[in-house]
């Protein structure tokens with residue numbers, strides 16, 4: 082029987098144990114998981130940021146190999162290399178039809194959308210974000226899977242599923258950063274580093290990385306930041322404005338931490354016509370307060386983005402090409418790999434900010 086890391090209580094470590102999978106449904110695929118990255122959203126699920134019932138299997142940045150497919154599945158066959166898409170697309174709701182599959186109705190209720198496929202010890206177990214990738218084998222919906230180039234190393238490909246698509250997409254598709262733009266990026270974890278490399282790929286002329294951790298700031302430099310600042314420095318918005326052309330302010334400030342205070346500083350740091358791009362998840366109770374009059378008279382925008390505002394099925398092949406052309410840095414993002422048995426260590430290391438990305442590699 083395959084094994085998985087199951088959360089029974091959010092204040093206790095995950096238990097590594099055998100799971101049972103029910104038979105694969107018509108539109109489902111059985112996948113042998115090869116690797117699954119560890120994202121801050123997995124931690125947030127434990128901190129009640131998401132309404133996420135237990136027991137649950139976390140992990141939503143997963144790549145693997147198809148073992149078998151349901152009777153109505155035509156897009157996948159055994160042996161295919163696949164990436165899980167935590168933002169599924171039905172293809173026919175009003176959002177999918179209008180080219181915004183990241184808002185597909187299927188993506189609502191992210192904490193508990195898949196809760197009848199896996200069980201452990203006689204209880205059904207939810208797959209977090211429809212994926213639940215901290216496991217050796219699982220069942221995924223065919224509309225939540227992307228076929229990928231079989232030559233891609235799967236422990237690298239996994240990162241495309243959340244950190245890279247979210248960060249790169251936030252720059253290219255949500256903000257639509259252009260060559261010469263000036264940007265600030267708050268938070269240089271897996272998401273922020275990919276915002277930075279997205280900004281480099283789009284030709285931004287000023288990329289200021291902001292973090293509380295000096296090691297993260299060094300990583301930010303290596304991946305494309307032109308300048309770095311400590312997040313605890315006083316008057317950050319003034320310093321940021323002072324770094325821009327004519328001291329006018331940033332074109333874009335990205336919050337890759339998830340803090341209303343950072344969003345507020347970003348709003349003060351952007352130029353007229355600038356945008357604050359909210360990527361990080363603040364607590365459900367947090368409310369953002371900004372100057373309405375500045376938003377109106379200075380045409381400042383606050384924009385949220387989920388899944389990098391991308392169509393996963395178009396963007397993943399684009400990202401793979403960029404990696405193969407040595408433009409997208411993925412190898413550098415994997416600070417450490419962990420065995421499934423060490424998944425709790427991987428979560429602790431994320432909590433303490435030790436990794437750009439930690440990746441759990443199944444045995």
Ligand SMILES: NC(=O)c1ccc[n+]([C@@H]2O[C@H](COP(=O)([O-])OP(=O)(O)OC[C@H]3O[C@@H](n4cnc5c(N)ncnc54)[C@H](O)[C@@H]3O)[C@@H](O)[C@H]2O)c1
Nearest residue numbers: 121122268269270271272292293312339360361362387388
């Ligand atoms: N919008 C989306 O679709 C989406 C997708 C994935 C993740 N997320 C969210 O993005 C956020 C980042 O995720 P991650 O996996 O990169 O997390 P991470 O823990 O790897 O990185 C967060 C970084 O922020 C830094 N930081 C913390 N407080 C700071 C402050 N006050 N100022 C500056 N830097 C600070 C930390 O040192 C760390 O380097 C999380 O909130 C996550 O839930 C959103």
Ligand SMILES: [Zn+2]
Nearest residue numbers: 120122243244
């Ligand atoms: Zn994530």
Ligand SMILES: [Zn+2]
Nearest residue numbers: 171174177185
């Ligand atoms: Zn849809």
